[in-house]
Amino acid sequence: MKNKVLGSTLIIAGTAVGAGMLAMPLTSAQMGFGLTFVLLFLLWILLTYTALLYAEVHQHDKNDAGIASLTEKYFGKNGRLFVNFILLFFMYAVLTAYVTGSGDLLFGLLPESMMGNGDIARKISSLMFSIGFGLIVTLGISVADVTNRISFSLKVLVFIAILFLLFNKVSLPNLQASPTNNLLFFSAMPVFFMTFGFHICTPTINEYLEGDNKKVKLACFLGSTGIFIIYIVWQFATHGVLEQSTLIEILNKDPSLNGLIEAFKVTTGSNHLGEIIRVFSILALITSYIGVALGLSSAVKDLLMHFNLRHDRITIGLITFLPPIIVGFTYPKIFLSAFAFAGIIFAFIGVILPVLLTYKARIAHPEGTQTRGGTPALVIATLFAVVIMIAYLLSIFTDVLPTVTG
Secondary structure (H helix, E strand, O other), rough: OOOOHHHHHHHHHHOOOOOOHHHHHHHHOOOOHHHHHHHHHHHHHHHHHHHHHHHHHHHOOOOOOOOOHHHHHHHHHHHHHHHHHHHHHHHHHHHHHHHHHHHHHOOOOOOOHOOOOOOHHHHHHHHHHHHHHHHHHHHHHHHHHHHHHHHHHHHHHHHHHHHHHHOOOOOHHOOOOOOOOOEEEEEEEHHHHHOOOHHHHHHHHHHHHHOOOHHHHHHHHHHHHHHHHHHHHHHHHHHHHHHHHHHHHHHHHHHOOHHHHHHHHHHHOOOHHHHHHHHHHHHHHHHHHHHHHHHHHHHHHHHHOOOOOOOOOHHHHHHHHHHHHHHHHHHHHHHHHHHHHHHHHHHHHHHHHHHHHHHHHHHHOOOOOOOOHHHHHHHHHHOOOOOOOHHHHHHHHOHHHHHOOO
């Protein structure tokens, strides 16, 4: 592709902006738009910064070095083993969720003749989705890039169509609603934190851009900024169209995307919104699947190379895609149980690990290009991650924080 930076930017944005984005306003229903904006803005700064840290660390190693290889360089084999386990388990869990979730989304697109047995039809849909896009990723990042560009472009067009139906109903007083409880800021923090999760793609992006540090950093910044803009525009549209009391009523009756769609139908008078949102969800699932699959295949390749094992495309593809398909069809709870502590896992992958790697890399390579902020910024990022983890644990194990959907 002529412009690999654009392709890399869209892979980053596509990985994070998944189908779950549409239900984000339910998490922020009681917060109001103002507090929601502040939280998303802070998370954008934090996770853009840590993505740039990964790019900084990559400049001192081979173009195709994975996160585990970077960890081994600075923390030895035990560090590598720990990071390998965390990365592989987490990404296999995410892909398994996509395999099982794709069946429900694609079920409605199947011919009526195939809908007799719903369970079988859903499994056929999941299998078609997993094998089809798994093959695309296995063929290489260039093919995945083209597919992602097409899917992301269509997703943006569909998103614009959704906004077109909503924007003329936006009301300024709705956007000025105050939070019902200021502690909701901390309750929503772990949920929104997860929606910026694209850091597993950085090794793939670094290899694709041939280790050009400036281009890698630019792609990370643009991709993360694109994620932030999309989230803010959607929050603006939702909070602007629906009164806070209406959003809270949805939480009490049907705290799901379907409940939100029904509220939009009543407000806009459009009967096509549900179908349009289904199309968006499918396209979002495709781009997220491609991004996570690229990250997982990079981690698998890194592991195979470390042990001097066969690492051709077919081998990497089979190891990447067979486990989620098999487990997704037999016993998905094995991997999906990881989501009970997904916030803790991503706090480590997305913030703590890049901070630790950067600290070590700056000692070993003081001559390298450094991300702005110095040591104080590393400390602040770490403290932010600690706050997120505490909020996450309090939300799970106590009633200290108010409950949010997500």
